[in-house]
Amino acid sequence: MTSTDRTSPEAVLREAGLRSTAPRRTVLEAVADHPHVTAAGLAELLGTADQRMSRQSLYNVLEDLTRTGLLRSIQPTGSAPRYETAVAGEHHHLVCRGCGTVVDVPCAVGASPCLTPVDAPGFPVLDHAEVTWWGLCTDCAPADPR
Structure with a gap:
């Protein structure tokens, strides 16, 4: 649901x-x-x-x-x-450092695990990746970031 x-x-x-x-x-x-x-x-x-x-x-x-x-x-x-109820499918998150807002971001690749580590010793099966990007949302970002 x-x-x-x-x-x-x-x-x-x-x-x-x-x-x-x-x-x-x-x-x-x-x-x-x-x-x-x-x-x-x-x-x-x-x-x-x-x-x-x-x-x-x-x-x-x-x-x-x-x-x-x-x-x-x-x-x-x-x-x-x-x-969250979004449990199906691969997606990641963006988090605002200012207000803490969290939003979903679809996987860029579209297939699990979406990202693959350079080396995974002792882990022959990789099926999921969780990525969190951090930044400032529109409300928290300065009007002129220069």
């Missing part, structure tokens, strides 16, 4: 072998609507939407959804883990 793919949360959960509970459905929908959100950000969103759950319940749900591949967890340097 991605922000563009609105398969019902119930169906997605059942297909992953999980019971369809209200907290799981709520978290799946919130992450689909707010990609790259942290657990603290989710807690705030859910509280604002009057769908509060305990921090422990939230972390348990995030663990279940990540373990079963319904969510992907990324952790840019210096950031709390962030969650």
Whole structure:
């Protein structure tokens, strides 16, 4: 389930072998609507939407959804883990050093692992690469970078 793919949360959960509970459905929908959100950000969103759950319940749900591949967890340097529903296909991330905004970037090659190390001693199978680029978004970049 991605922000563009609105398969019902119930169906997605059942297909992953999980019971369809209200907290799981709520978290799946919130992450689909707010990609790259942290657990603290989710807690705030859910509280604002009057769908509060305990921090422990939230972390348990995030663990279940990540373990079963319904969510992907990324952790840019210096950031709390962030969650996204974009788990299929290879993609990378851009992170703004100013405001912390994270956006998806498609793989330039299009096939996993997208990048290949010069040497991979002891690893005969390589199937995935995660790249994080850092910079400044339009809002944080100086008007005249000279």
